Amino acid sequence: MSRLLLSRRGLIGTASASFGLLLAGCDRIAHAPSFDRFLESAQGLSYRSQRLLESGQPLAREFTRADLSPVFKLNGSINPGGAAYAALMANHFADYRLQVTGLVSQPLSLSLAQLRALAARTQITRHDCVEGWSAIGQWSGAKLGPLLQMAGLKRNARFIVFHCADELAAGSPYYESIDLFDAFHPQTILAYDLNGAPLAIGHGAPLRLRVERQLGYKQAKFVMSVEAVDRLDNIQGGKGGFWEDRGYEWYAGI
Amino acid sequence: MSEATLPDAAGPPAPKVAPPVSARPAREVIYRHSLIVRLTHWINVLAISLLIMSGAQIFNAHPALYWGQYGADADKPVIELGARNTPHGLQGVTQVGDLRFNTTGVLGVSGPPGQQEIRGFPGWLTVPSNRDLATGRHWHFFFAWLFVINGLIYLLFGLLSGHFVRDVAPARDQIGPRHILGSIWDHIRLRHPTGAEAKRYNILQKLAYIAMIFVVLPLMIGTGLTMSPGFDSVAPWLLTLFGGRQSARTIHFICANLIVLFVLVHVVEVFLAGAVNEVRSMITGRYVVPKGHAS
Numbered sequence: 001m002s003r004l005l006l007s008r009r010g011l012i013g014t015a016s017a018s019f020g021l022l023l024a025g026c027d028r029i030a031h032a033p034s035f036d037r038f039l040e041s042a043q044g045l046s047y048r049s050q051r052l053l054e055s056g057q058p059l060a061r062e063f064t065r066a067d068l069s070p071v072f073k074l075n076g077s078i079n080p081g082g083a084a085y086a087a088l089m090a091n092h093f094a095d096y097r098l099q100v101t102g103l104v105s106q107p108l109s110l111s112l113a114q115l116r117a118l119a120a121r122t123q124i125t126r127h128d129c130v131e132g133w134s135a136i137g138q139w140s141g142a143k144l145g146p147l148l149q150m151a152g153l154k155r156n157a158r159f160i161v162f163h164c165a166d167e168l169a170a171g172s173p174y175y176e177s178i179d180l181f182d183a184f185h186p187q188t189i190l191a192y193d194l195n196g197a198p199l200a201i202g203h204g205a206p207l208r209l210r211v212e213r214q215l216g217y218k219q220a221k222f223v224m225s226v227e228a229v230d231r232l233d234n235i236q237g238g239k240g241g242f243w244e245d246r247g248y249e250w251y252a253g254i
Numbered sequence: 255m256s257e258a259t260l261p262d263a264a265g266p267p268a269p270k271v272a273p274p275v276s277a278r279p280a281r282e283v284i285y286r287h288s289l290i291v292r293l294t295h296w297i298n299v300l301a302i303s304l305l306i307m308s309g310a311q312i313f314n315a316h317p318a319l320y321w322g323q324y325g326a327d328a329d330k331p332v333i334e335l336g337a338r339n340t341p342h343g344l345q346g347v348t349q350v351g352d353l354r355f356n357t358t359g360v361l362g363v364s365g366p367p368g369q370q371e372i373r374g375f376p377g378w379l380t381v382p383s384n385r386d387l388a389t390g391r392h393w394h395f396f397f398a399w400l401f402v403i404n405g406l407i408y409l410l411f412g413l414l415s416g417h418f419v420r421d422v423a424p425a426r427d428q429i430g431p432r433h434i435l436g437s438i439w440d441h442i443r444l445r446h447p448t449g450a451e452a453k454r455y456n457i458l459q460k461l462a463y464i465a466m467i468f469v470v471l472p473l474m475i476g477t478g479l480t481m482s483p484g485f486d487s488v489a490p491w492l493l494t495l496f497g498g499r500q501s502a503r504t505i506h507f508i509c510a511n512l513i514v515l516f517v518l519v520h521v522v523e524v525f526l527a528g529a530v531n532e533v534r535s536m537i538t539g540r541y542v543v544p545k546g547h548a549s
Contacts, residue, residue, distance in 0.1 A: 039392040046399075050485065050488070069326065071328035073326040073327055128481075130387065131316040134325055134326065247388030247392075248388045253483060254485065
């Protein structure tokens with residue numbers, strides 16, 4: 001029996017010692033930038049395998065009105081603030097113009113009325129926050145693909161960047177970017193309505209991106225301009241988005 | 255418990271080659287675990303440990319679980335590691351269904367005395383130990399890929415080499431209430447098989463391995479993929495199968511707990527059965543068969 005006790009004591013000792021070592025080791029290398037970049041390389045594997053599987057451009061699951069979240073959680077910027085946005089808001093966004101710029105042959109400046117007249121789509125989809133929660137809402141908006149075609153996307157354009165009115169961190173306007181594969185997906189829209197009513201300020205009025213096969217931080221709110229570019233490394237932190245510049249994956253399909 | 259039933263863990267090292275048949279062997283050494291099983295086992299130890307810890311980090315970003323397609327602050331959680339203010343300071347409240355438990359110090363609220371903060375799982379359980387969802391996700395997806403590739407190699411090997419049929423599937427004589435009850439009774443008394451019976455896995459061990467290999471770990475991967483909005487478009491049937499992304503997240507969490515439970519029992523059994531002999535057999539493959547009363 002004594003040997004049994006000894007091995008029990010040994011078990012607890014060995015287990016806690018190795019656990020402590022594991023923790024200390026993890027923390028040390030978790031904060032080493034080179035190791036973090038090494039781990040992040042798995043992102044490329046996820047991105048490429050999902051793109052391969054999605055080659056037929058399948059749609060994200062669409063739900064019915066019975067599935068709508070009773071309350072669609074507000075998250076991120078609830079109000080961009082600032083004089084320019086406040087002025088737009090005061091006038092119910094009558095003076096709002098979405099700028100379509102960058103690598104396009106015909107830059108556009110579109111009012112909300114003009115956006116509402118474009119090819120549109122309504123979809124009840126699930127919004128998945130990177131934190132883990134989900135909310136289901138009905139979105140209506142202008143399809144991004146036809147809008148880009150109208151602007152005449154140049155051959156060297158590779159990404160679409162969305163510049164926003166809000167600054168989650170001082171001096172860093174929110175921005176996001178997607179590749180053309182997602183930009184031309186039928187469910188990728190610039191939404192102006194949520195659950196049948198114009199977007200509330202907290203949900204990104206007057207216009208937010210819906211790119212349904214990616215996480216919440218890709219769904220840029222308060223979109224002011226859409227820019228076609230051939231590279232992302234010369235925009236803000238160079239990682240293709242506000243949260244991407246702060247360590248999150250550019251490809252947020254998982 | 256008699257000394258003879260305890261495996262000889264501290265004895266002299268095993269002979270390099272099995273002794274000749276003519277001399278009655280003092281110690282019988284068998285080749286128990288093949289190279290692929292040993293390699294995939296240790297890669298799994300690394301991957302699963304870090305998946306659990308980075309998973310706890312990710313969970314802490316929203317320490318509540320729901321059932322159904324959606325779930326957020328306004329919806330009723332099925333499990334929550336929450337916190338509330340009391341006159342005596344912060345209190346960690348773990349909620350399971352309608353039951354509430356005070357888990358201050360470990361779940362909901364934890365940290366050094368005086369610096370306790372609201373946090374689902376404590377820092378000593380997460381990687382990294384501070385709150386860092388972005389880094390936690392890098393770890394989780396890296397080791398998820400390692401776990402999946404490692405698991406596929408093991409499954410393929412298990413099927414093709416006969417490992418599953420030979421070592422994991424219950425033998426004919428192990429099936430039946432009499433044998434199973436006997437094994438349960440042995441486990442309760444912490445008695446481990448000796449002699450010929452120690453050369454194969456016991457029935458409870460086999461059932462536990464089967465549950466992990468063919469149920470819990472595949473469920474882990476399936477529910478993990480269901481949480482991916484990209485993969486959902488490729489395999490929307492996963493949402494139907496698990497009853498929604500939030501249900502899948504809840505099942506993922508429950509299975510993670512089952513894995514932790516399995517690992518705890520597994521490690522305790524290794525120590526009870528003779529840590530040196532057991533661990534050595536998983537490193538070198540060689541296992542000293544514990545001698546019993548009859549042999």
